[in-house]
Amino acid sequence: MKLAVFDIGGTNLKCGYFGDDHNITCQKKYETPKTFKGLVKQMHRYLDTLLDIDGIAISAPGAVDDTKGEIDGISSVPYIHNRPIFHELEAEFGLPVTIENDANCAGICEVNIGAGKNFTNVAFVVVGTGIGGAVFINRKLYKGSHLFGGEFGLMSTADGLILSMQATIVKAAAKYVAQTEADDVDGEKLFLLADQGDKLANELIDEVYDRLAMGLYNIQVSFDFDAIVIGGGVSARSSFSAEVAKRLEAQLVEKKVEKIMPVVETCQYHNDANLYGAAYNFIEKQKKR
Structure with a gap:
């Protein structure tokens, strides 16, 4: 099966060719x-x-409703929402079209060919500007009754905030800037400062690890996954997943439920995951037609 694959993002439109060898080439x-x-x-x-x-x-932001053939919700690409986009694109190109949410696509990639390929029940957690993800039960994507499955970042914490506001390096870097008036400190620079012994940077990153581990604890005791795969920008730092896993295990031990500790893995396909996931989503949907 030969496919054109697209990832519609708020900044860039990524394109690729998925061939019979299941590799993506001709990327633009x-x-x-x-x-x-x-x-x-x-x-x-x-x-x-x-x-x-x-x-x-196609991989795209928003709540993709296959039944209606529309993308609900809102995103930084407003014109793709609340219109019969499946029908419009199929009529325009004369080809079958599938669309799935971008985080779901990344998860589909990792479950099929990446870090989650050897597991049955998997949570894919994206840690970027916010926190999102996807849920896989018996290796099948679970989207939920309202297409909201995997919106882990909206979990409420004890102080009334949501996880996306407290457990990302992006937000930690913003806190560092606010407290020091430093310029040009992003997530990567914050890690560098911490590695150099900066006390505040280490405290803020430590808080991210703890908050994220708490979020993963809630996810794990709710679903009892075999594995949790961590993606997003932080996945480029090899030690990130291991540190979160250590703190997650400590929380499970404290509650005397350490036997449900999942394998915690770093995603494998990084920036290409959405494209590969879109292709595998197409293949799965075609099987059902």
Whole structure:
């Protein structure tokens, strides 16, 4: 099966060719168009460079409703929402089209060919600007009754905030800037400062580890996963998942439920996960047609 795969992001539109060998090649990246018409035009330009395409697989933000053929919710790409986008794209290109949420696509990739491929029940947790993810039960994506499965960042914490506001390096870096008036401190720089012995940087990162481990504790005692796979920008730091796992295990030990400790893995496909996941989602959906 030969597919054109697209990842619609708030900043960039990523494109690729998924061939019979299940590898993605011919990758291109463009600035995300400002309008739906512009998006279709850019997709046409990329498709014109390919031959013998069997379908189009798309990763996109929002709550994708396969039944309605629409993308609910809101995102930084507003024009893709609340319109019959499945029908519009299939009519435009004359090819079958599948669309799935971007975090779900990344999770689908990791469960099929990445860090979660040897497990049955998996939580895929994306730690970036906020926290999101996907839930897989018996290796099948569970989207929930309201298409809200995997929105881990909305879990409420004891002080009334949500996990996305407390357990990301992006937010920790913002706190560092607010407390020191330092310039140009992002997540990567915050880790560098901590490695150099900066006390505040270490305290803020320590808080992120603890808060995220608490979130994973709640996820684990709710679902009892075999594995939790961590993706997002922090996954580039090899020690991140191991540190979170250590703190998660400590919490489970404290509550005397350490026997349910999951394997905690770092994602394998990083920036390509959405494209591969979109392709595997297409293959799965075609089996059901």
